[in-house]
Amino acid sequence: MTHAPERRQVVRFAFYKLDPAWRRLSAERQASSKIEFGETIEGFHGQLLLRPYGLVGIRGDCDFLLWQVAENLDALVALQTALNRTDLGAYLSLPYSYLAMTRRSIYEFPEDPGQPSRLVIRPSDARYLFVYPFIKTRGWYMLPKAERQTMMDEHVRVGRKYPSIRLNTTYSYGLDDQEFIVAFEGDQPGDFLDLVMELRESKASSYTLRDTPTFTCVQMSLWDMLDTLGGAGAAQAVSRRPARADGYTPAASLADLPPGSSMRVYAAGEAVALFNVNGTVYAISNRCTHARASLSEGAVDAARCAVTCPWHAGVFSLESGQVLDGPPSLPVATYRVKLEGDTVLIAPAEAREASVAG
Structure with missing residues (x-):
């Protein structure tokens, strides 16, 4: 079936690391810098979709992830520029940043009713997000498409044995160093572990060139995520901010x-x-x-x-x-x-x- 053309979404996985020097600032400055940073992000809510995730206590080389989905690169550039101008932004580095776009798969999975949604990222409320860059070997692309389709069919059959895990695949060809970014959502890390172990035994797995680093991320509110950085709390102060009574x-x-x-x-x-x-x-x-x-x-x-x-x-x-x-x-x-x-x-x-x- 031929679909009408549709704009693809641009996706960024930005992993930030806090300079420990920030924790030696005064409590007042810590709280105000968190609130400034959070309100800067909130100011972009109409321009892009953003989900915050914490990695404190999970990895040592990054502290949080901002999963960003936009209609164009300009929105991502504008957000990062605004964050760089904040007080907290001066203490943040970006050890990992991955850029990708949505598109339909070249492989056919007609029995999958969710396949058309590949063009639109819609994060779930799952507690955890598991993210990694992915590159296939050049030998994979030399195989006949029918042979690759057969291996992908096996790959999908294994994945469907774990319905608690939801996959988001985005494409980076020519945009970034990797070919894909895969982001799995789920509530049980053990389910994801078992899925990955079983996929290692699939035939397609032998054509994997790179699938690291792997990030296990915990979904939380923006303010709770900022409070995992330590220092003075922001979540309680923000909860007391006056909100629009009409809900708009x-x-x-x-x-x-x-x-x-x-x-x-x-x-x-x-x-x-x-x-x-x-x-x-x-x-x-x-x-x-x-x-x-x-x-x-x-x-x-x-x-x-x-x-x-x-x-x-x-x-x-x-x-x-x-x-x-x-x-x-x-x-x-x-x-x-x-x-x-x-x-x-x-x-x-x-x-x-x-x-x-x-």
Whole structure:
């Protein structure tokens, strides 16, 4: 089946190490530098998806990971530039940083209903993330594709024996030193250990050139992760910050969403599709419930106030999220929308409301 072209996502795994000299600063400066660093990251929430993970007590050469997913390299560059300008950033080094992109696999796994989601990274709430760079031998690429497909089929069969482990494969050919970055999510490190041991016995494993270093990372909140660095705590202070009573989160600038346009943003770790239909802004989950295609790439029917999935022609109402036509059986989540000046704010739907621009 031929799919409509879709923008790929850019993915970065950035592993940071703290200079111990930071722990000799005053408690006041430690706390303020953590809060500045965390708030800088929060300021990018509409531009990229970011998940923080701690490695303190697990590895000695890095302290935390920021798993970043964006629509373009510019967002990653802007975030790192902003972090470098912070007080805490002056005490951080980057011993490991891996760049990759999403794409569909060249191998066919028709029995895998989750295969189309390779273009869209959607981290789970799993406790652990296991990450490593991966390079195949040149001999692998000299094999006939049918032979490689057979070995990959075996590889996948082994993987499916461990349903508690979820794989995210991203591609680095020409972008970075490795060919792939693989990131496995799971709640039990023992399950991942057993999976890797069994995969070592697969035929495809003999064509592995490099699959180290390996990082075991613990998912935690941004503020809890920063507190693993030691020094004065930030999580408790941040928990006392006043929050918006209405539950809305800034998602985009209206100037970037003119009438007739759509865009994908990130809020609370979720990809959200925004649509400006004749001056009215709508927000729905970006992921098609049928095959996880990016709905922000779909065609909009202003008369029906609906979007058509770019892959399988499923049609969803922008107002209710309900399926209007096509193969999907489940609706997509909707969000409430509010405009404050040039800012588009969204909140999880309770009673659906659209917001009229201007």
